[in-house]
Amino acid sequence: MHDLLIRNALLLDGLGAEPLRGDLAVRDGRIIALGSLLEDRDAREVIEADGLALMPGIIDSHTHYDAQLTWDPGASPSPALGVTTAVIGNCGFTIAPCRAGDRERVMRNLTQVEGMSLEALRAGIRWDFESVPEYLDRLEERGTTPNVAAFVGHSSLRSYVMGDAAVERTATAAEVAEMRRLLLEGLAAGAVGFATSTSPAHNGEGGKPMPSRLADEAELRALVGSLKDAGRGLFMLTKGGQTRIDFLESLAAESTRPVIVAALLHNSTNPDAVFADLDAIAASNARGHRMVGAVSCCPLSFDFTLHSPYPIEGLDAWKPALGLKGTAFRARLADPAFRQAIRDELARPAVFRLFNGEWHKVQVVECARPEHRAYEHRSLATLAAETGKDPLDFWFDLALAEDLDTVFVALTLNSDQDAVGRMLRHPASMVSLSDAGAHLTFFNDAGFGLHLLGHWVRERGTLTLSEAAHQLCGLPASVFGLRERGALRPGYAADLLLFDPATVNRGPKRRLHDLPAGAARLVTPAIGVHGVWVNGARVADARGPLEPEPRPGRLLREFAT
Numbered sequence: 001m002h003d004l005l006i007r008n009a010l011l012l013d014g015l016g017a018e019p020l021r022g023d024l025a026v027r028d029g030r031i032i033a034l035g036s037l038l039e040d041r042d043a044r045e046v047i048e049a050d051g052l053a054l055m056p057g058i059i060d061s062h063t064h065y066d067a068q069l070t071w072d073p074g075a076s077p078s079p080a081l082g083v084t085t086a087v088i089g090n091c092g093f094t095i096a097p098c099r100a101g102d103r104e105r106v107m108r109n110l111t112q113v114e115g116m117s118l119e120a121l122r123a124g125i126r127w128d129f130e131s132v133p134e135y136l137d138r139l140e141e142r143g144t145t146p147n148v149a150a151f152v153g154h155s156s157l158r159s160y161v162m163g164d165a166a167v168e169r170t171a172t173a174a175e176v177a178e179m180r181r182l183l184l185e186g187l188a189a190g191a192v193g194f195a196t197s198t199s200p201a202h203n204g205e206g207g208k209p210m211p212s213r214l215a216d217e218a219e220l221r222a223l224v225g226s227l228k229d230a231g232r233g234l235f236m237l238t239k240g241g242q243t244r245i246d247f248l249e250s251l252a253a254e255s256t257r258p259v260i261v262a263a264l265l266h267n268s269t270n271p272d273a274v275f276a277d278l279d280a281i282a283a284s285n286a287r288g289h290r291m292v293g294a295v296s297c298c299p300l301s302f303d304f305t306l307h308s309p310y311p312i313e314g315l316d317a318w319k320p321a322l323g324l325k326g327t328a329f330r331a332r333l334a335d336p337a338f339r340q341a342i343r344d345e346l347a348r349p350a351v352f353r354l355f356n357g358e359w360h361k362v363q364v365v366e367c368a369r370p371e372h373r374a375y376e377h378r379s380l381a382t383l384a385a386e387t388g389k390d391p392l393d394f395w396f397d398l399a400l401a402e403d404l405d406t407v408f409v410a411l412t413l414n415s416d417q418d419a420v421g422r423m424l425r426h427p428a429s430m431v432s433l434s435d436a437g438a439h440l441t442f443f444n445d446a447g448f449g450l451h452l453l454g455h456w457v458r459e460r461g462t463l464t465l466s467e468a469a470h471q472l473c474g475l476p477a478s479v480f481g482l483r484e485r486g487a488l489r490p491g492y493a494a495d496l497l498l499f500d501p502a503t504v505n506r507g508p509k510r511r512l513h514d515l516p517a518g519a520a521r522l523v524t525p526a527i528g529v530h531g532v533w534v535n536g537a538r539v540a541d542a543r544g545p546l547e548p549e550p551r552p553g554r555l556l557r558e559f560a561t
């Protein structure tokens with residue numbers, strides 16, 4: 001007797017094979033048979049797929065659900081968008097290990113670096129752990145809707161071992177040894193690897209660099225080397241322009257562990273950089289080193305106000321404004337010298353920069369005052385030209401006239417469609433970087449998989465359905481060593497996504513105020529999704545998310561090497 005029989009579906013195996021018409025049977029949370037099972041009427045539930053596509057559930061390898069999962073085991077909105085496994089702890093911005101006295105600092109840093117509401121974090125996080133093993137145990141006890149794999153985060157290790165000095169200096173040999181001990185403890189408890197960031201875009205409270213950015217090469221070598229000692233785990237890093245692929249290749253070679261290089265986004269002002277990185281990663285693969293480039297299939301767009309203008313906060317010229325509040329902050333925004341320094345910096349070439357002075361890519365979304373409504377949905381380039389002002393002056397003047405409440409949207413990186421299409425087809429690429437759980441008021445790419453299937457497969461024909469399913473399932477499962485997941489095969493976990501290839505997509509973004517303390521977030525609804533199952537339990541249907549109890553997700557602690 002089967003628990004579930006899905007009949008007459010277009011089966012995408014997740015490994016890149018040609019789609020086949022057939023049926024799929026599930027028992028005890030696992031796929032037990034595939035093919036022509038039409039004779040078998042003996043199932044508890046039969047779903048007539050009528051030619052809809054059935055693929056393994058999406059594996060989202062770049063999320064920041066570490067905090068959210070403590071108050072929302074459902075990992076909203078990912079499962080309803082087809083995601084059945086989420087990897088947390090990316091960039092090394094985890095919440096464990098953390099002593100009670102350091103919680104406020106960790107939350108303040110997350111607020112700055114990942115755009116999370118401080119009020120939501122304060123009201124939401126359940127601090128019932130200190131160490132990484134305790135954090136993992138609490139997650140497992142509470143249960144989660146998707147499966148979860150967790151990185152040990154470098155910035156948390158550093159803060160735990162070095163205290164305030166974590167954001168001020170390199171570590172001593174004794175401090176590195178203690179970080180190694182904690183990393184090995186986390187890996188032994190089931191963490192999937194070690195995550196860090198060297199990106200200059202990653203700043204914590206008061207504009208100070210996140211702790212991992214203070215690490216020297218010796219510290220990184222020692223910590224990545226612990227993966228070799230542990231005989232397990234992979235290394236992920238979000239790199240700044242100064243971090244070279246050949247250095248990362250040396251870490252892959254010494255540790256013999258896989259390396260994920262993020263965040264490879266296309267930058268129109270330095271259009272070849274991302275391809276140089278991807279080519280260097282492909283060359284390292286040819287030398288036998290396991291490396292992969294994490295790319296995004298979504299244009300990076302930010303909804304923001306000048307209260308917290310994430311797209312420009314990484315600029316050096318912005319530093320004098322960081323940490324300022326109220327009148328002092330407004331005075332700085334009005335200061336002609338401050339504005340000129342920003343203009344000067346934007347005019348200089350940069351290896352990596354989120355915003356590059358492309359004024360036609362910044363729009364006014366919503367004005368606070370009725371007399372400014374005519375500006376809405378128009379670009380700063382257009383408005384500046386019409387009013388005869390410099391674009392930056394127009395931008396800051398408008399915001400100052402509205403108590404900084406004007407909402408803007410900036411299309412920053414990854415907006416050149418032809419270039420992104422080439423990245424998606426590059427042999428060293430893995431589609432990733434949803435950043436789900438972070439930046440919630442700025443954007444929400446948790447539906448990246450549906451965007452890949454709708455936009456890049458159906459609308460643009462850049463990938464076939466089979467190739468997209470491989471990018472979203474089989475490839476990340478093999479990179480992360482997720483056992484018996486990421487493919488439609490007998491014996492594999494029944495993590496499934498049933499969708500209509502003719503309509504699948506993510507819908508337009510909407511703003512909700514449903515986070516703890518009423519904090520806001522952007523969400524996009526699923527389009528064309530008919531069902532999502534995690535370990536055989538249905539977590540979404542055509543109307544949206546379901547909340548099965550007990551939560552069907554597993555905390556993944558064992559990985560193939």
Ligand SMILES: [Zn+2]
Nearest residue numbers: 090091238435
């Ligand atoms: Zn990240």
